[in-house]
Amino acid sequence: MESQKHVALTEAYSAHNYHPLPVVIERAEGVWMYDVEGKKYLDFLSSYSALNWGHSNKRFTEVAKKQIDKLHLTGRAVFNDKLGSFSKALAELCKLDVVLPMNTGAEAVETAIKAARRWGYEKKGVESAEIIVFDRNFGGRTTTIISFATLGEATNNFGPFTPGFKVVPFGDLDAVKSAVTKNTVAIIIEPIQGEGGINIPPDGFLKQLRELCTEENILFVADEVQTGFCRTGEVFACEAEGVLPDIYILGKALGAGIIPVSAVVGSADVMEVFRPGSHGSTYGGNPLGCALGLEVINYIKEERPHQRAKELGDWFMKELSSYNLKKVKEVRGRGLMIGIEVSKDFGDAYQYCLELAKLGVITKDTRKSTMRVAPPLIIEKDELAYGLSLIKKVLQ
Numbered sequence: 209m210e211s212q213k214h215v216a217l218t219e220a221y222s223a224h225n226y227h228p229l230p231v232v233i234e235r236a237e238g239v240w241m242y243d244v245e246g247k248k249y250l251d252f253l254s255s256y257s258a259l260n261w262g263h264s265n266k267r268f269t270e271v272a273k274k275q276i277d278k279l280h281l282t283g284r285a286v287f288n289d290k291l292g293s294f295s296k297a298l299a300e301l302c303k304l305d306v307v308l309p310m311n312t313g314a315e316a317v318e319t320a321i322k323a324a325r326r327w328g329y330e331k332k333g334v335e336s337a338e339i340i341v342f343d344r345n346f347g348g349r350t351t352t353i354i355s356f357a358t359l360g361e362a363t364n365n366f367g368p369f370t371p372g373f374k375v376v377p378f379g380d381l382d383a384v385k386s387a388v389t390k391n392t393v394a395i396i397i398e399p400i401q402g403e404g405g406i407n408i409p410p411d412g413f414l415k416q417l418r419e420l421c422t423e424e425n426i427l428f429v430a431d432e433v434q435t436g437f438c439r440t441g442e443v444f445a446c447e448a449e450g451v452l453p454d455i456y457i458l459g460k461a462l463g464a465g466i467i468p469v470s471a472v473v474g475s476a477d478v479m480e481v482f483r484p485g486s487h488g489s490t491y492g493g494n495p496l497g498c499a500l501g502l503e504v505i506n507y508i509k510e511e512r513p514h515q516r517a518k519e520l521g522d523w524f525m526k527e528l529s530s531y532n533l534k535k536v537k538e539v540r541g542r543g544l545m546i547g548i549e550v551s552k553d554f555g556d557a558y559q560y561c562l563e564l565a566k567l568g569v570i571t572k573d574t575r576k577s578t579m580r581v582a583p584p585l586i587i588e589k590d591e592l593a594y595g596l597s598l599i600k601k602v603l604q
């Protein structure tokens with residue numbers, strides 16, 4: 209089919225989808241996607257956690273439609289009537305003071321880097337700001353962010369890179385301590401690494417890192433673009449260890465999968481380093497994004513989807529582990545953010561994702577060896593069980 213050929217070409221050249229599954233989707237609802245020929249697929253990926261509330265969820269599409277007909281963009285010369293209520297609700301949800309809305313996750317990561325650096329110069333009094341990050345991190349695709357990436361294909365021949373970052377092994381507190389200098393302004397961490405392979409730090413690591421940051425006057429910056437908004441069984445993954453960051457970086461599910469909405473949320477002491485003219489974005493804080501973000505927060509408060517994610521995720525991982533499948537090396541995850549590592553003897557995870565797609569379940573490999581399972585949090589237990597039964601079939 210001519211149109212499919214074009215899709216294939218576009219996918220082949222797009223940087224973020226280097227292993228496209230040969231499936232062309234036309235419409236979707238809830239946890240189900242339908243291809244151009246009407247075949248249905250269970251979505252076990254949720255657009256990398258942007259679709260936590262499912263496809264075409266009427267609660268959000270109705271809000272979007274109403275808001276589009278009323279007001280969708282003002283620019284930053286004036287305020288819009290949704291910005292205040294959205295910012296207040298998000299700051300409260302995060303237990304922090306100030307919200308700076310942006311669009312994509314990468315923009316929010318960039319914004320947090322700028323906030324931390326300026327805070328370092330103006331408040332901490334450093335000479336040349338340094339930021340500590342972890343190997344196998346993923347924060348997006350901009351030139352500064354890839355400057356501290358450790359995934360080869362994300363960085364090859366894109367240099368020269370932005371200086372000012374030190375990379376240490378994920379979960380290694382001693383390595384962090386050795387990397388700290390008087391110029392360290394921030395540590396940026398994904399509380400569970402998503403693109404890096406669904407990596408969970410050792411128990412107590414986040415808490416110890418928080419203590420270290422407080423002792424050394426370093427900002428604890430949590431990149432919860434993927435883990436945030438209920439995916440891991442808490443509203444924010446840092447909450448599992450009772451950690452409150454100085455800055456949250458948020459995105460993906462905040463826009464309900466309808467438009468990109470991201471935000472940097474921080475304490476007033478940090479965020480006040482942004483003054484008029486310091487930072488901005490044409491679409492950042494637009495009324496449509498704010499209306500959707502506000503509805504997402506109301507939904508979380510009313511429905512508590514993190515509890516559902518926890519119960520279903522615990523059940524899924526226990527059940528899967530009990531099968532002792534031949535091709536599975538390890539099952540790891542929290543809530544409905546789950547990685548299934550395939551034993552080296554049985555090849556890459558991608559081939560099993562492909563087999564699953566043929567059977568009607570969409571998953572995606574991460575770091576080649578791990579199959580990621582992250583369905584929308586609205587999934588019913590029987591739907592999850594159905595997907596699990598097919599995973600069992602391909603990995604036994």
Ligand SMILES: Cc1ncc(COP(=O)(O)O)c(C=O)c1O
Pocket residue numbers: 256312313314315317346347348349398402403431432433434435459460
């Ligand atoms: C932890 C994390 N941070 C940042 C990003 C970048 O978000 P975006 O793709 O919206 O720029 C991602 C995307 O997957 C992510 O997983």
